[in-house]
Amino acid sequence: MISSTELKKRYLDFFQKKGHKLIPSASLIPENDPSVLFTTAGMHPLVPFLLGEPHPLGKRLCNVQKCIRTNDIDEVGDAWHLSFFEMLGSWSLGDYFKQEAVSMSFEFLTKELKIPLERFSVTCFGGDKDAPRDEETAQTWAKLGVAKSRIHFLPKVDNWWGPAGETGPCGPDTEMFYHTKDIQEKNTEEFSKLSNTGPFCEIWNDVLMQYNKTADGKFEELEQKNIDTGMGVERTTAVLNGADSVYACDTLAPILDKVISLSAPGTNRTNRNARIITDHIRAAVMVMGDDKGVIPSNVDQGYILRRFIRRSIRHARIIGIKGNFCNEIAKVAIDVMDDSYPEIKRNNLRIFEEFEKEEEKFSVALENGTRILERELRLLEESHKKILSAKSAFDLFQSFGFPLEVTVEMCKENGFSVDELGFNSLMKGHQELSRKGAEQKFRGGLADHSEETTKLHTATHLLNEALRQVVDPSIYQMGSNITKERLRFDFNYDKKLTDEQIKGIENWVNNVIKAEADVSFEMMSIEDAKKLGAQGVFEAKYEKVVKVYTVAKGSKIYSREVCGGPHVKNTRELKSFKIIKQEAVAAGVRRIKAVVE
Numbered sequence: 001m002i003s004s005t006e007l008k009k010r011y012l013d014f015f016q017k018k019g020h021k022l023i024p025s026a027s028l029i030p031e032n033d034p035s036v037l038f039t040t041a042g043m044h045p046l047v048p049f050l051l052g053e054p055h056p057l058g059k060r061l062c063n064v065q066k067c068i069r070t071n072d073i074d075e076v077g078d079a080w081h082l083s084f085f086e087m088l089g090s091w092s093l094g095d096y097f098k099q100e101a102v103s104m105s106f107e108f109l110t111k112e113l114k115i116p117l118e119r120f121s122v123t124c125f126g127g128d129k130d131a132p133r134d135e136e137t138a139q140t141w142a143k144l145g146v147a148k149s150r151i152h153f154l155p156k157v158d159n160w161w162g163p164a165g166e167t168g169p170c171g172p173d174t175e176m177f178y179h180t181k182d183i184q185e186k187n188t189e190e191f192s193k194l195s196n197t198g199p200f201c202e203i204w205n206d207v208l209m210q211y212n213k214t215a216d217g218k219f220e221e222l223e224q225k226n227i228d229t230g231m232g233v234e235r236t237t238a239v240l241n242g243a244d245s246v247y248a249c250d251t252l253a254p255i256l257d258k259v260i261s262l263s264a265p266g267t268n269r270t271n272r273n274a275r276i277i278t279d280h281i282r283a284a285v286m287v288m289g290d291d292k293g294v295i296p297s298n299v300d301q302g303y304i305l306r307r308f309i310r311r312s313i314r315h316a317r318i319i320g321i322k323g324n325f326c327n328e329i330a331k332v333a334i335d336v337m338d339d340s341y342p343e344i345k346r347n348n349l350r351i352f353e354e355f356e357k358e359e360e361k362f363s364v365a366l367e368n369g370t371r372i373l374e375r376e377l378r379l380l381e382e383s384h385k386k387i388l389s390a391k392s393a394f395d396l397f398q399s400f401g402f403p404l405e406v407t408v409e410m411c412k413e414n415g416f417s418v419d420e421l422g423f424n425s426l427m428k429g430h431q432e433l434s435r436k437g438a439e440q441k442f443r444g445g446l447a448d449h450s451e452e453t454t455k456l457h458t459a460t461h462l463l464n465e466a467l468r469q470v471v472d473p474s475i476y477q478m479g480s481n482i483t484k485e486r487l488r489f490d491f492n493y494d495k496k497l498t499d500e501q502i503k504g505i506e507n508w509v510n511n512v513i514k515a516e517a518d519v520s521f522e523m524m525s526i527e528d529a530k531k532l533g534a535q536g537v538f539e540a541k542y543e544k545v546v547k548v549y550t551v552a553k554g555s556k557i558y559s560r561e562v563c564g565g566p567h568v569k570n571t572r573e574l575k576s577f578k579i580i581k582q583e584a585v586a587a588g589v590r591r592i593k594a595v596v597e
Contacts (some may be wrong), residue, residue: 021057029292038068042089056545059095077272079245084283086233094224101227119179125172126153152188161207171210204231264320273315280308289344326355369400390422452484465559466508509577516572517553535561
């Protein structure tokens with residue numbers, strides 16, 4: 001038997017021996033990346049370095065990253081899909097490329113983990129009008145000993161990553177599959193049918209970041225070619241121990257056992273409802289336990305968190321779990337995960353309080369709302385209709401707090417659909433609550449590093465310091481989000497800022513802009529950064545060597561902060577700074593939205 005802890009250690013030891021430097025897991029809440037609500041892969045914190053900035057630790061990196069993905073939330077409950085998972089990653093930032101990356105993957109899987117070749121298949125990009133068939137990668141696999149009958153060429157939808165938006169870095173990938181059963185794929189078509197359905201499980205993916213997609217749709221070779229690899233800890237641990245589901249992994253099995261113990265007799269380990277509860281409660285624990293302090297709400301990360309909890313409650317009722325139960329399961333999840341992520345034990349009071357509040361809010365609403373919805377569906381059936389009206393779905397939301405997803409899911413289980421487009425139009429000012437709006441933020445990929453966001457990123461540093469200078473020296477950053485239009489900055493403060501304070505903050509930042517201060521960075525040890533008085537973000541686990549950005553005019557230092565970029569060269573580029581809104585986010589936490597003009 002191999003534990004997930006042992007797998008992580010062996011992976012990181014292997015890549016460190018190959019010259020990779022270990023970097024810490026980043027927060028689940030991305031810093032200054034408007035393209036995603038959660039960290040969905042280990043590459044998110046490395047965005048500036050994938051785009052060409054030098055990393056303080058060099059060109060070879062590795063880590064284990066905690067991740068949240070919801071793009072395939074409807075698949076959760078099957079054998080292999082999870083919302084929260086741990087991802088082992090390794091990166092080459094313009095160093096080695098395809099042959100070396102594939103060789104390292106093969107060596108770790110077959111030599112270190114001793115996966116036999118008869119249990120192993122790979123896929124490569126099959127080529128199209130934009131880029132040729134990836135023969136180099138396929139030939140590398142063949143030279144290493146993988147039978148040609150086990151090397152499958154698939155189209156872009158299966159074996160291509162990116163770009164994140166309309167333009168940017170992208171390239172083919174090569175995926176590695178473990179055979180959980182002794183099944184021989186006869187051809188690529190048969191393999192595609194079997195992959196990720198039980199017999200074949202994808203455990204590793206090497207992204208070969210080779211091209212840049214231009215605004216006119218062309219794919220040009222990148223000057224800095226990168227490797228971005230990812231291996232799922234839960235999947236790999238499960239298959240190495242002969243299991244046919246991630247729920248046999250040592251970080252999930254105890255949680256599932258607790259769910260089953262609370263359920264009606266006859267509920268077993270393959271029960272989809274029990275698996276969804278296991279996944280969602282663990283995901284909610286990891287989100288609420290993050291040092292950035294997300295709690296359930298109706299927008300952004302808080303909305304997805306609320307969705308995890310409310311789906312758990314609904315599925316719990318289906319398998320006979322009564323009353324408040326989330327904290328009983330959460331305690332098991334914390335015990336399982338806190339060795340790797342001590343922040344969840346450090347923040348356990350917040351976790352327990354928010355679970356209790358959310359259960360109290362939703363349990364009664366679920367019972368009443370379900371009764372109303374069942375009545376609506378009976379009426380539809382009697383009138384031989386199959387679509388629940390937008391108004392009915394919206395009334396369930398307004399009266400009982402039913403997220404659209406819960407209504408859609410319950411209707412689908414009974415053979416009905418919902419007028420989702422009509423629902424979304426009724427929502428108007430609450431568009432972020434719709435699944436379409438939320439899921440658009442889960443595409444993943446490289447953050448926007450446009451001229452506008454670069455200016456706002458620098459302005460965020462100045463705002464951070466202005467708050468300490470004008471309002472309270474104990475203020476520190478608790479979160480931020482930047483789009484092309486505005487910056488959003490969360491900080492610790494328990495009172496509404498006065499008009500005088502707002503004006504003082506604006507004046508402080510604008511005076512720095514008028515001073516035409518230079519923005520520069522140095523690489524130094526975290527100890528030296530602290531000695532210089534550089535500000536850090538949250539309780540981050542920084543690398544031994546970090547980038548420290550300084551905003552200064554001659555000997556006058558305005559701001560000094562540990563950060564990965566991007567930034568302007570001189571504050572004159574910001575022109576002017578204006579606060580457009582302030583609001584409370586949570587107890588003791590306030591939010592400022594601001595623009596540069």
